[in-house]
Amino acid sequence: MRFPAFLSSRWLAFWLVFSVVCLTTVWLRFQTTVELTAFLPDPQDDAEKILVQRLGQGPGSQLWFVVLPEGFADDPVAGSNAFREALLTAGLFSSVVNGVSEAEIADIPSGIISNRYLLADADFSEQGMQDMLRQRLMDMALFSNEQLDALIAVDPYLVVPELLQLSDDGSATQDWITPAGAAYLLASSRAPSFDAAGQTLIRETLLQAAQQQFGVVPELFGVGAYSSELQQTIRAEVRARSLVATLAIVVVLLMVYRRLSVLASVLPLAVGSVAALTVLTLLFDQVHGITLAFGFTLFGVAIDYPLHVLSHLRAGREQIRLIWPTLRLSVISTVAAYLLIALSGTEGLAQLGVFSAIGLLVSLLVSITLLPDLISSATERQRAAKTSAAAQTGGEAPVLRHIWLPALLLGALMMGAKLSQLWTDDLSTLSPVDQQKLERDRELRADFGIPDIRYLLYLKGADKAGVISQTAAAVAQVNAGGEVSVATAITDIVPPENIQQSRALAIHSFDASTFTALAEAKGFVSGAFAPFLRDMAAMRAGTPYLSDESWQGTALEPFVTAHLLQEDGLWWSVVTLTQVDDWSELQNSVGSLTKRAEVIDLKAASVSLVSRYRNTVIMAMCAALLAAAALLFFQIGLSTRACWVLGTIVATAALTIGLNVWLLGQLSLFNLLAVILVTGLGLDYALFLSRPGNQQFSREAVMASAFSSAAGFAVLAWSSIPILASLGLTVSSGVAIAYLLARLGQRQEPTED
Amino acid sequence: MTIKYACLLLVLLPLVAANGSSLEDVLGAVDTVQDVPRRYTETRVTPKLREPLLVSGEVVFRSDGSLVKTIDAPVNEVITISAQSVILSRNGKARELPFSRQSGVRELYQGIRAALEADVATLERLFYTELLMSGDSWELVCTPRSAGLQRELQQLSVTGSAGAVSGVLVKQSEDRWQKIEFLPDDDPL
Numbered sequence: 001m002r003f004p005a006f007l008s009s010r011w012l013a014f015w016l017v018f019s020v021v022c023l024t025t026v027w028l029r030f031q032t033t034v035e036l037t038a039f040l041p042d043p044q045d046d047a048e049k050i051l052v053q054r055l056g057q058g059p060g061s062q063l064w065f066v067v068l069p070e071g072f073a074d075d076p077v078a079g080s081n082a083f084r085e086a087l088l089t090a091g092l093f094s095s096v097v098n099g100v101s102e103a104e105i106a107d108i109p110s111g112i113i114s115n116r117y118l119l120a121d122a123d124f125s126e127q128g129m130q131d132m133l134r135q136r137l138m139d140m141a142l143f144s145n146e147q148l149d150a151l152i153a154v155d156p157y158l159v160v161p162e163l164l165q166l167s168d169d170g171s172a173t174q175d176w177i178t179p180a181g182a183a184y185l186l187a188s189s190r191a192p193s194f195d196a197a198g199q200t201l202i203r204e205t206l207l208q209a210a211q212q213q214f215g216v217v218p219e220l221f222g223v224g225a226y227s228s229e230l231q232q233t234i235r236a237e238v239r240a241r242s243l244v245a246t247l248a249i250v251v252v253l254l255m256v257y258r259r260l261s262v263l264a265s266v267l268p269l270a271v272g273s274v275a276a277l278t279v280l281t282l283l284f285d286q287v288h289g290i291t292l293a294f295g296f297t298l299f300g301v302a303i304d305y306p307l308h309v310l311s312h313l314r315a316g317r318e319q320i321r322l323i324w325p326t327l328r329l330s331v332i333s334t335v336a337a338y339l340l341i342a343l344s345g346t347e348g349l350a351q352l353g354v355f356s357a358i359g360l361l362v363s364l365l366v367s368i369t370l371l372p373d374l375i376s377s378a379t380e381r382q383r384a385a386k387t388s389a390a391a392q393t394g395g396e397a398p399v400l401r402h403i404w405l406p407a408l409l410l411g412a413l414m415m416g417a418k419l420s421q422l423w424t425d426d427l428s429t430l431s432p433v434d435q436q437k438l439e440r441d442r443e444l445r446a447d448f449g450i451p452d453i454r455y456l457l458y459l460k461g462a463d464k465a466g467v468i469s470q471t472a473a474a475v476a477q478v479n480a481g482g483e484v485s486v487a488t489a490i491t492d493i494v495p496p497e498n499i500q501q502s503r504a505l506a507i508h509s510f511d512a513s514t515f516t517a518l519a520e521a522k523g524f525v526s527g528a529f530a531p532f533l534r535d536m537a538a539m540r541a542g543t544p545y546l547s548d549e550s551w552q553g554t555a556l557e558p559f560v561t562a563h564l565l566q567e568d569g570l571w572w573s574v575v576t577l578t579q580v581d582d583w584s585e586l587q588n589s590v591g592s593l594t595k596r597a598e599v600i601d602l603k604a605a606s607v608s609l610v611s612r613y614r615n616t617v618i619m620a621m622c623a624a625l626l627a628a629a630a631l632l633f634f635q636i637g638l639s640t641r642a643c644w645v646l647g648t649i650v651a652t653a654a655l656t657i658g659l660n661v662w663l664l665g666q667l668s669l670f671n672l673l674a675v676i677l678v679t680g681l682g683l684d685y686a687l688f689l690s691r692p693g694n695q696q697f698s699r700e701a702v703m704a705s706a707f708s709s710a711a712g713f714a715v716l717a718w719s720s721i722p723i724l725a726s727l728g729l730t731v732s733s734g735v736a737i738a739y740l741l742a743r744l745g746q747r748q749e750p751t752e753d
Numbered sequence: 754m755t756i757k758y759a760c761l762l763l764v765l766l767p768l769v770a771a772n773g774s775s776l777e778d779v780l781g782a783v784d785t786v787q788d789v790p791r792r793y794t795e796t797r798v799t800p801k802l803r804e805p806l807l808v809s810g811e812v813v814f815r816s817d818g819s820l821v822k823t824i825d826a827p828v829n830e831v832i833t834i835s836a837q838s839v840i841l842s843r844n845g846k847a848r849e850l851p852f853s854r855q856s857g858v859r860e861l862y863q864g865i866r867a868a869l870e871a872d873v874a875t876l877e878r879l880f881y882t883e884l885l886m887s888g889d890s891w892e893l894v895c896t897p898r899s900a901g902l903q904r905e906l907q908q909l910s911v912t913g914s915a916g917a918v919s920g921v922l923v924k925q926s927e928d929r930w931q932k933i934e935f936l937p938d939d940d941p942l
Contacts, residue, residue, distance in 0.1 A: 075899060077860075135843065141806045141824070142832055142841065144799040144929060145858065145905055152801075528801045 011369040019271055022278040029281040032289055044612070046598065047605035049567050050458055050574060062193055065221035065444050066206060068183040072214045079214060080176070080183035086209045087187055092202050094555065098176055098185045111554050112163055113154070115546055117507055117539065118500050119493065120159035124510040126518070132157055133522045154531045163492070186448060189224055196231050199224035221441045237724060241715050248711035256704040257310060261375040265306030268371065272302055272363030276355045284351055291351040301334055301680040302363035304705045308688065309371045311701035317372055319697065324368070326691045330684045331364045333631045337624030337680070349620065403745045404644070408651035414658025424666035425610040452487070455586060457575040457597040464571045469496040471573040474597040484586055489575040490563040493546065493556055500545045507539045610669065617672050625650070628683060645686040648741050652682035656734035663729060670723055671730045678734030681709060685742035695746070706739035776873055776884050779891050783871035783916055787816045790823070797931040812869060820866045834862045857901035864895065864902070868911040868921045869933070880909065890914040
């Protein structure tokens with residue numbers, strides 16, 4: 001690669017057109033996603049497959065618990081009903097349960113009503129009808145109103161309330177309206193819990209509705225509530241801390257360069273990021289949110305390029321030509337490393353690698369081709385000529401040339417001492433959600449009989465009917481055990497075929513004239529069960545058996561897709577349980593009750609998935625390091641300089657990891673990404689500080705880069721959000737290590753590159 | 754004129770008497786013995802049945818605040834009315850009464866329970882009340898406050914004398930009502 005010629009006006013025009021084209025492309029094509037599965041490696045075992053299939057889609061994950069505080073309304077029941085109506089009108093929820101609303105038969109999903117006697121047992125024998133009519137008579141002796149009369153007229157066996165209880169609010173023990181006047185509502189969002197924008201809209205709607213109707217702030221619980229709250233907190237934190245971090249960087253740069261033109265160094269970064277985004281939108285259908293968040297972090301290496309140009313320009317434009325080989329080597333090594341990360345398997349990492357690589361390349365080109373003309377003036381050139389002369393004699397002897405070696409040993413020792421607990425793959429430890437709130441969430445789920453979202457049972461097989469049949473048997477066995485009970489299963493709305501057959505036979509045996517005679521004998525008025533008799537006639541004429549397809553396009557379709565999956569040519573039936581207190585007890589009890597079902601812990605599955613993901617990233621990092629080393633040796637030969645550079649960056653990575661393990665306790669994936677950035681910066685520092693010839697301006701550029709990066713990320717290290725704090729600490733400490741190792745061991749080669 | 758005055762006096766007398774006794778005075782004197790069964794008969798009229806349904810059994814006011822109605826005839830069953838739910842136990846199986854968590858139905862049962870227990874606070878929370886006195890006897894006429902309860906109930910009337918509630922009339926509509934009458938302890942069912 002030849003050094004680009006300085007044709008300022010043409011380059012300016014070129015980059016302007018380039019930026020406009022890029023921005024237009026981004027504007028036309030850019031689509032973002034937060035689908036986590038794009039970032040995860042392929043699931044390996046059953047638990048991981050179910051985890052990935054159900055990410056953010058389990059029936060419990062879309063529930064919002066809303067607590068209206070004590071005294072929110074003079075009449076809490078009426079207030080709760082009005083609030084429920086407002087939420088339903090907003091159209092964001094598939095259902096809102098407040099425990100006190102006036103349910104109508106029309107509210108019940110039609111499939112449940114029309115197939116009620118295929119879904120539940122009813123005794124249509126003469127004795128069975130007699131018993132049932134006597135019970136309804138007693139119900140009427142106890143209570144009657146128009147609703148109950150209407151329900152009994154349609155469904156004298158009262159199987160519908162039982163069916164709805166299976167898939168609705170379960171065994172609620174919590175008061176929906178407390179004696180003190182607080183109200184609880186349970187809203188099921190249409191948007192999946194991973195849809196951050198959808199959840200944020202829901203949160204705002206809930207807060208606004210409570211404020212407008214009652215002037216109160218409700219308490220919100222649930223996965224969606226936390227994700228939107230987290231998003232809001234992160235946005236606020238990022239906004240505030242980005243501002244402070246930017247100020248810190250600007251102050252450092254102004255202190256080092258003492259001229260405002262240093263601020264032009266933001267241009268290469270801006271053009272680079274737009275170009276990177278453009279390439280992503282051209283290569284991928286959707287750009288992942290995580291790519292954007294961490295892509296900009298990895299892309300942080302690019303700050304070095306304008307700073308090198310700025311510093312060396314003070315010694316004249318010729319210096320830019322002289323540093324070009326080093327800059328080229330630095331960027332090629334880093335880009336090669338990032339491209340290797342891009343090839344490591346998952347689409348998310350591919351986006352991350354491509355984004356960072358393209359961003360770096362374009363930033364370098366803009367720095368080289370545009371900055372010199374933008375920031376140099378005649379006076380600066382004169383001053384530069386003077387400083388250049390002085391700089392020719394500015395070489396310094398290295399303080400500790402082989403400091404990288406003890407640093408590497410120290411890093412290895414620090415890592416070795418904590419080898420067994422080096423990494424945490426439990427990302428919940430980085431969750432900023434208050435632990436008390438999570439505990440309250442768990443209590444609420446137990447009180448309202450909501451399915452446990454962590455533990456599941458599953459069965460699988462090639463034959464769908466067989467899997468459904470086995471599910472029914474397993475559900476019966478688990479429920480019979482008494483220690484845990486099944487909350488929801490596909491068999492709630494798709495019973496096994498043999499059971500449906502026997503129920504259909506019972507329906508066909510129903511004798512309407514006998515029923516009418518018995519009802520009249522019990523004292524019921526003529527026509528009291530007309531809707532029931534009409535439905536039975538229709539069912540006897542022929543009701544197709546229920547299958548998962550029967551519920552397509554109905555309100556219960558999400559229930560089916562959450563409980564019956566097809567993966568790898570197999571059918572998977574997922575069974576949710578009521579709240580589980582003891583995992584090992586659950587395993588033992590289910591294991592002893594049924595051999596058909598397996599118990600899975602979705603949290604353990606997520607830990608194993610993250611663990612493999614982390615290993616993938618480590619492997620990619622090692623490959624990237626090897627590629628960078630190969631390029632280094634290829635460019636500058638098997639020299640002491642190449643060994644020193646390599647030793648320095650390996651020591652930087654090792655000591656950063658070692659130090660952070662001791663500071664943070666354990667490292668997560670995010671720290672690993674931070675180490676990649678630190679390694680990239682370390683490579684740049686080492687290359688420039690070992691560059692042959694004048695090093696004064698290299699020292700200045702490296703110092704400016706190190707101080708500004710460390711200051712910027714140190715601001716993040718004080719964040720209240722664990723992920724940001726952890727990332728900030730790792731990068732700021734890593735940059736400091738990289739700078740110290742390169743600066744203290746700085747070597748000056750006798751010859752040019 | 755004399756007959757007219759006499760009629761007017763007969764009409765006004767309970768109101769005059771009521772002015773002298775407050776709801777708290779009258780119902781406060783009612784002695785609801787907890788955990789001791791009281792026998793009752795109940796007549797229920799509903800549009801789905803040709804004839805009124807006659808029920809008899811025992812009522813117990815439990816110390817935990819719930820009311821348990823044990824029906825002896827025509828069939829055996831137990832109804833437990835608590836603040837949150839109405840549970841029906843029949844043939845050894847307990848189930849929740851459909852719709853019993855709805856506000857109107859729940860308030861109806863809370864009202865019946867409060868009427869049988871002479872629970873002034875709950876009655877006044879749920880109803881506009883009017884107390885009519887006639888000698889030792891009294892009648893408390895309760896009209897629902899909330900829209901939910903109004904959907905379920907037109908009027909609730911509690912009758913009593915001295916320190917005891919003798920009966921409750923729950924009128925949901927013209928063709929849907931129930932009348933609960935307590936029997937003296939020595940009266941065979």
